[in-house]
Amino acid sequence: MRDVKISLVGYGIVGHGVVDVLNRKKKVLRDMGLNLKLISVSDHTGTVLAEDGIDADKILGERTLANVATSSMKGKEAIAAIDSDLMIEVTPTNIVHGQPGLGHMEAALSSGKHVVTSNKGPLVVSYGKLKKLAEDNGVMMKFEATVGGTMPLISLVERTLVGNQIYGIRGIFNGTCNYILTRMTEEGIAYTHALSEAQDMGIAEADPSYDVEGVDTAGKVVILANSLFNMNVKYSDVDVTGITGVTPEALALAKKRGYAIKLIGDVPALTVRPTLVPLDSPIAVSGTLNSAAIYTDLSGTITVSGLGAGSIETASAILTDIISIYRTKRIDTIF
Template sequence: MREVKISLVGYGVVGHGVVEVVGRKRKLMRDLGLDLKIVSITDHTGTVISPDGIAPEKVIGEKTLQNVKNSDASSKDIIRSVNSDLVVEVTPTNIVHGQPGLGHMEEALSCGKHVVTSNKGPLVVAYSRLKKLADEKGVMLKFEATVGGTMPLISLIERTLVGNKILGVRGVFNGTCNYILTRMAEEKYPYSFALNEAQELGYAEADPTYDVEGVDTAGKVVILANSVFNMDVKYSDVQVRGITEITPEALILAHKRGYAIKLIGEVPALTVKPMLVPLGSPLAVGSTLNAAAIYTDLSETITVTGLGAGRIETASAILSDIVSIYRTKQIDAIF
């Protein structure tokens, strides 16, 4: 049995999901030979540390760690000093400076700890630096949850499609935009109406700029460009246009001619823009779904679809990343 001690940094929606999923899948993980223990959880209020593993029921009902913390050390101190093998970084995303996640990841990798994250910011800002640091320290940086949430994309390209030359990736990478466009097309709602509905249902933030202006999708394009295509690009290299100018009339016109309008991110073109997608295309997914088409030389086009966000869904991608780190060494190794 391989014991894996995990430090969880960030205890918002995804952090809660990680605690829940690790708890729920404990037996399955043990059957696989992995004993996953969350030994510390940190948020902006403090840290809970328990070297034998934190019982999910002790923290899951707490919105923050205010009432259960037993340390006030800084998050970087915790990452460095707590005895852990792996850091799960799920603090809020900032794609301008990447903090606080960037500092957390650098600290963890420098200490020789694997990093698994759903936080796009640090990867958009400093992917090459983080990757180099991970390679130097002989540890892994895994980030499946940053692009397309639970939809397997990076691992699909890196592992399953290995041997293929990846010519490009195109996809619907933002569930909020997709929900808004779907509802506008279905109900002939104006944009502002559909946005309000998405906000009421919790699919869009009070300030939706990040999603609807294409910023979030562009962040994912940068991550794919840097990780899959080794491009070393920045956010400012992406040509971005959001969905705010789309009218219900445009959607109706498109639909009559057999097209949906989707916000499409594309690599290596480095574009984010609304595009016409044939209604029969596997990329023409509705509601909050994400979809990605991978264009390859041997396998032609492979399309995946799935939920791009959500507490449990994102945690699921994080769990897969954790397992893949240990599988790399034990099961899939080439001798």
């Protein structure tokens, strides 16, 4: 049995999902030979510490840790003080400066902790530096949950399709935009109406600009470009057009001739823009689904689709990353 001490930093929707999933999967993980012990959970109010593992039932009902914190330590201070093997970073994302996640990840990596994250900001701002920091410290940084949520994409390309040359990846990487465009097409309703519906359903934020202006999708394009195409690009290198200008009439005209209009992110073209997608294309998925087409030399085109967001779904991608760290055998250690 391999004991792994885990610190969770960030206790929002995804953080709750992580606590829930680690708790639910305890037995399965043990059968795999992994004893994943959540020894600390931190948010902006403080930290809950438990050396033998945190009792999920005690904290899952709490929106923040304010009432259950056993220590006032926060952020980098907590990361430095707590002796864990792996940090899960799920604080709110900021694509401009990457904080506070960037500082958390730097602190964890430089103190020899593996990092698993769903936080796009730090990777968009500083992927190259973080990757080097991980390599220099002999630890891993995994971030499947940052692109396409639970939909396997990064590990699919890095592991399953290894050996293929990847010509490009195009897809729908934002469920909010896809929901709005789907509803506008189905009902012939205006953008503002579909947006307010999405907000009422909790699919869109009160300030939806991050999603509908294409910022979120562009962040994912940057992450894919840097991690899978070694491109070393910044957010400002992406040519971004959001969906706010798309009209129900445009959607109807396109549909009549066999097309859907989807917000498509394209790597390595580094574009995010509303695009005509044939209705029978496997990437023309509806609702909040995400999808991606991966164009390869040996395997042709591979298409994946799945839920791009959600508490448990995102936690699932995080769990997969954690397991893969401990199940990875390097080729040179096998021989």
